[in-house]
Amino acid sequence: MDFLLAILNGFAALAQPDILLYMVAGFLVGMFFGAVPGLTSVLAIALLLPLTYSLDITAALVACASIFMAGMCSGSITATTINIPGAPSSMMTALEGYPMQQRGEGAKALGHAAIASMIGGSVGALALMFVAPLSAEVALLVRTPGKFSLIFFALVVIIISQQKSISKGVITTTIGLMVATIGIDVMQPVARFTFGTGILVQGIDMMSLIIGAFAISELLIQANRRLNRTVDLDQVDASPIRRRDFIPPLSEIREIGAYRYLKAAVIGYVIGILPGAGGSMAAFVSYSEAMRSSKHPERYGKGTPEGIAAAESANNSMCGGAFVPMLAFGIPGDPTTAIILGVLIINGLQPGPQFMENQLELLFPMFASLFISALILVPLSFYLLGPYFLRMVSVRRDVLYSSIAVVALVGAYAATFSIFQMVMALIFGVVAYFLRRQQYPTICLLLGFYLGPSLEKYCRRSLQISDGSPMIFLTSLDSLFFLALTAVFFYFLVIRKPKPNPQS
Amino acid sequence: MTLRETRIGDGRLLVPVFLLIATTIYLIDAIQLAPPIQNGVLTASFFPVVISTIMYVALLCVLWDIARVPKEAAGSSTEKVDQPLGPLWITLLTGAYIFTFSTIGYFLPTFFYVFLMTILFGKGLEGLLFKAAASLIITAAGFLLFGLAFQVRLPTLWSM
Numbered sequence: 001m002d003f004l005l006a007i008l009n010g011f012a013a014l015a016q017p018d019i020l021l022y023m024v025a026g027f028l029v030g031m032f033f034g035a036v037p038g039l040t041s042v043l044a045i046a047l048l049l050p051l052t053y054s055l056d057i058t059a060a061l062v063a064c065a066s067i068f069m070a071g072m073c074s075g076s077i078t079a080t081t082i083n084i085p086g087a088p089s090s091m092m093t094a095l096e097g098y099p100m101q102q103r104g105e106g107a108k109a110l111g112h113a114a115i116a117s118m119i120g121g122s123v124g125a126l127a128l129m130f131v132a133p134l135s136a137e138v139a140l141l142v143r144t145p146g147k148f149s150l151i152f153f154a155l156v157v158i159i160i161s162q163q164k165s166i167s168k169g170v171i172t173t174t175i176g177l178m179v180a181t182i183g184i185d186v187m188q189p190v191a192r193f194t195f196g197t198g199i200l201v202q203g204i205d206m207m208s209l210i211i212g213a214f215a216i217s218e219l220l221i222q223a224n225r226r227l228n229r230t231v232d233l234d235q236v237d238a239s240p241i242r243r244r245d246f247i248p249p250l251s252e253i254r255e256i257g258a259y260r261y262l263k264a265a266v267i268g269y270v271i272g273i274l275p276g277a278g279g280s281m282a283a284f285v286s287y288s289e290a291m292r293s294s295k296h297p298e299r300y301g302k303g304t305p306e307g308i309a310a311a312e313s314a315n316n317s318m319c320g321g322a323f324v325p326m327l328a329f330g331i332p333g334d335p336t337t338a339i340i341l342g343v344l345i346i347n348g349l350q351p352g353p354q355f356m357e358n359q360l361e362l363l364f365p366m367f368a369s370l371f372i373s374a375l376i377l378v379p380l381s382f383y384l385l386g387p388y389f390l391r392m393v394s395v396r397r398d399v400l401y402s403s404i405a406v407v408a409l410v411g412a413y414a415a416t417f418s419i420f421q422m423v424m425a426l427i428f429g430v431v432a433y434f435l436r437r438q439q440y441p442t443i444c445l446l447l448g449f450y451l452g453p454s455l456e457k458y459c460r461r462s463l464q465i466s467d468g469s470p471m472i473f474l475t476s477l478d479s480l481f482f483l484a485l486t487a488v489f490f491y492f493l494v495i496r497k498p499k500p501n502p503q504s
Numbered sequence: 505m506t507l508r509e510t511r512i513g514d515g516r517l518l519v520p521v522f523l524l525i526a527t528t529i530y531l532i533d534a535i536q537l538a539p540p541i542q543n544g545v546l547t548a549s550f551f552p553v554v555i556s557t558i559m560y561v562a563l564l565c566v567l568w569d570i571a572r573v574p575k576e577a578a579g580s581s582t583e584k585v586d587q588p589l590g591p592l593w594i595t596l597l598t599g600a601y602i603f604t605f606s607t608i609g610y611f612l613p614t615f616f617y618v619f620l621m622t623i624l625f626g627k628g629l630e631g632l633l634f635k636a637a638a639s640l641i642i643t644a645a646g647f648l649l650f651g652l653a654f655q656v657r658l659p660t661l662w663s664m
Contacts, residue, residue: 054654167565171523174559178530178552185548192548193533216598223590228627398626399638402618406646409601410610414656419606426598433591438519456551468544 003360007129010364014372019062022055023369026063027377030070035078035086035389036400038222041071045339046214047404049346050207050411057347061366064340065319069373070381071336072279072316073117076308077382077389080109089279089318092287092311099303107245107386108252112305113312114382115253116261120313121374123265124272124320129367135328136356144465146478147329148458151451153486154331158276160493162441172440175431176448177455179204186457199420206342207415208424209449213442214339215408216429219401221436229394243387248305256309260290268314272321276447278334279315286314316374323370327351327363331451335443338450346415516570520563527563531556593624609660610651615643 013019026048033044044067052060075087080097093113100109142150159169182193183203194200267289268282290310291300300307322333323340330351332338344351349359356363412425432442462479466472473479534552541550597620604613619639623629650656 051649051654054656165566165569167562167569170558170562171520171566174555174562175523177555178527178559181552181555188548190537190548192537192552193530195533220591220594223594223624224585224587225590226586226627396626398622398624398635399642401625402621402639403642403645405598405621406614406618406642407649409598409605410614410646410650410658413605413658414650414654417657419602422602422605423599426595426602429598430595434519434522438516440519460546460550463546468541468546 003133006360006364007368009361010366010368011372013058013365014062014368019059019365022059022063023066023373024377026066026369027070027373027381029063030067031074031381031385033067034071034074036395037078037084037086038218040087041067042335042339043214043218043404044071045336045343046210047407047411049210049339049342050415052343052346053415057343057349057362058365060343060347061340061362062369064336064343065366065369066373066377068319068336068340069121069316069370069378072319073113073121073312073378073382074389076113076117076312077110077386080113081106087279089283089315090311091280092283093308095287095301096303096305096307096311099301100305100308103303105245105303107242108248109303109305109308110382110386111246111248112252112256112308114246114379114386115248116264116309116312117316117378118374119261120265120268121316121319121378122371123262123313124269124317125367125371125374126320127269127317128320128323128370129364131324132327132363132367133356133360135324136353139328139353139356142329142478143476144458145462145472145476146482148455148462149473149479149482149486150329151331151455151458153482153489154275154325155447155451155455156486157274157489158444158447160490161274161276161278161281162444165439166494168438168440169444172435172442172444173448176445176450177452179209179445180449180452181456186453187460204424204449205416205418205421206345206449207412208421209428209446210339210342211408211412212425212428212430213432213445215404216425217432217436217442219405219408220429220433222397222401225397227397229396243383246383246386252305256306260306261309261313264290264310264313265317268317269321271314272318272333273324275325275331275333276443277318278322279318282314282318283311286310316378319370319374323367327356328353330454332447335446338443338446341450517567520566520570523559524563527556527559590624594621597621597624605659610647610658611643611660614646615639618642 014023029044029048030041033039034041045064048060048063048067055063071087072089075085075090076093076097077086079085079090079094080101083094083098083101085091085094097106097109097113100106155173159173160166162169180203182200183191184201185192191201264286267286271277271282271285287307287310290306291297294300294306296304296306318334322337325331325333326337326341328351330341332341341351349355349362409422409425412422413419415421432445435442435445462472463470473483530552534549534556537549537552538547539549540547540553597617601613601617616639619635622635622638626635647658651658
């Protein structure tokens with residue numbers, strides 16, 4: 001009964017005008033950042049992060065959830081119309097949407113994307129509402145050695161899911177772990193790696209790392225290009241979309257079928273639960289499965305609504321799944337939830353089973369925002385704004401990136417009132433720039449930084465309990481379970497690498 | 505060009521070599537804290553020593569990959585580069601902005617920072633009037649957002 005009451009109160013919170021305003025504003029911001037090539041919803045939330053110091057926590061979480069949902073689906077707009085995915089999660093949508101655009105069915109493709117995003121996002125949000133409290137119960141069963149092995153599992157999965165180079169993933173994760181050790185030791189009152197300076201005793205602020213790694217590094221990457229606009233105006237004028245063509249025929253929706261929409265949503269949700277997996281993996285796996293099980297696999301890659309439905313339903317459902325490990329264990333499911341975790345920490349809230357038991361009333365407005373964004377805002381915004389979106393995302397780069405720079409740097413100052421943290425943001429930005437240029441995955445850096453202190457704390461505590469014997473990680477059932485899971489994932493994703501899609 | 509010369513000019517070495525040096529400094533500082541295990545108890549240096557070891561192994565793997573695969577065949581970042589010095593200018597400009605932000609305050613440094621950023625990101629010195637107007641608007645918008653909406657006390661001249 002309490003649980004149902006909490007859900008209802010969560011929806012009721014959205015009825016307050018200021019909270020509703022934050023949800024809609026967050027959705028529009030997320031839509032813009034998700035649609036513009038080169039920007040992401042991760043960057044949007046990273047820029048929002050310093051502002052959350054001054055915001056009510058409910059408003060901040062509601063805005064984050066709507067940015068997340070919007071960012072995941074809006075990448076399909078430019079993916080379909082000009083074959084440039086606005087977000088990494090829309091790459092599979094581009095494979096099907098752009099051929100449809102080329103034969104004059106661009107609006108219909110976007111309509112399919114909106115419907116699939118609506119279904120997937122709603123299913124994911126509902127599943128989150130019911131699964132999240134259960135995951136708290138499961139989290140309570142995990143003991144200290146199990147917590148170490150769980151974090152170890154999370155880091156391994158994050159590294160191997162990067163696919164391009166495991167060594168590079170290990171390197172950036174380890175950089176994050178090293179940066180996290182600067183300051184006071186997790187278990188003893190000993191200052192580490194301060195090099196005699198008093199200012200490093202407080203450690204490195206998460207804000208500088210996030211602003212530097214995502215915002216500043218993006219500016220530096222974009223500084224390599226000399227383009228006037230984010231999307232060429234010629235492409236905008238060559239791709240007109242008419243609103244009346246937006247709603248797909250019911251026969252096509254029936255042909256895709258409820259089963260396919262739900263299957264894609266479930267795939268996306270489950271992949272979202274895996275640490276570090278993200279929307280692009282959800283879309284890829286769902287798309288591959290849809291092609292494998294389709295009656296007409298030969299249509300894939302040539303513009304089939306089935307492919308769009310599979311990809312978009314999965315990547316939006318992933319949003320719900322990604323919150324599960326973040327809230328239950330403090331382990332982010334994807335880059336966006338990693339930064340939302342930062343929002344919670346800044347406001348003095350530590351995710352975990354106690355948090356889930358005692359602070360559900362804080363979380364349900366966020367879950368409700370995720371649901372309403374998917375069910376109502378996604379289709380509404382696509383229908384209302386879809387025809388104008390290409391013009392809206394064709395922005396002068398000089399104005400866009402200088403605005404981002406000001407928000408990022410002044411935001412870093414506003415959050416900490418520290419010039420030192422602004423300097424650290426710049427340093428991390430430069431480091432992340434060089435890492436990105438050489439294709440080192442920077443998300444691993446952030447997750448290594450977040451999870452490092454907990455990894456060290458649980459490791460040392462476990463070895464203290466067992467008087468130094470590492471066998472405790474094998475004799476504790478929960479730890480053995482997660483280590484076995486790590487081995488299984490490593491075997492299937494690294495040793496027996498998935499075969500590349502022959503059509504790609 | 506000899507193999508040695510090719511390798512020295514290989515930009516892919518920049519990150520691993522830098523990290524090798526940084527990790528060595530890190531490890532030396534860690535060992536100076538305390539032995540990793542003392543009287544059967546794990547000390548503050550245990551975890552840093554472990555992750556330094558992992559870092560060395562990973563760096564060796566990357567260096568081995570670089571040695572095996574020539575730069576031309578490596579297929580590095582797919583990002584097109586029109587302005588190789590662009591990031592350097594942005595970094596220097598941002599550093600100067602942070603310094604002047606702390607000494608002069610928010611308004612003037614932000615205006616000039618944004619103005620120079622629009623020149624670096626845009627088509628050089630074309631449309632200076634528009635860029636100046638945009639800089640003014642962005643500076644004002646930043647003050648409205650942080651100073652007024654979020655009540656953040658931004659630095660001003662002689663306030664620090």
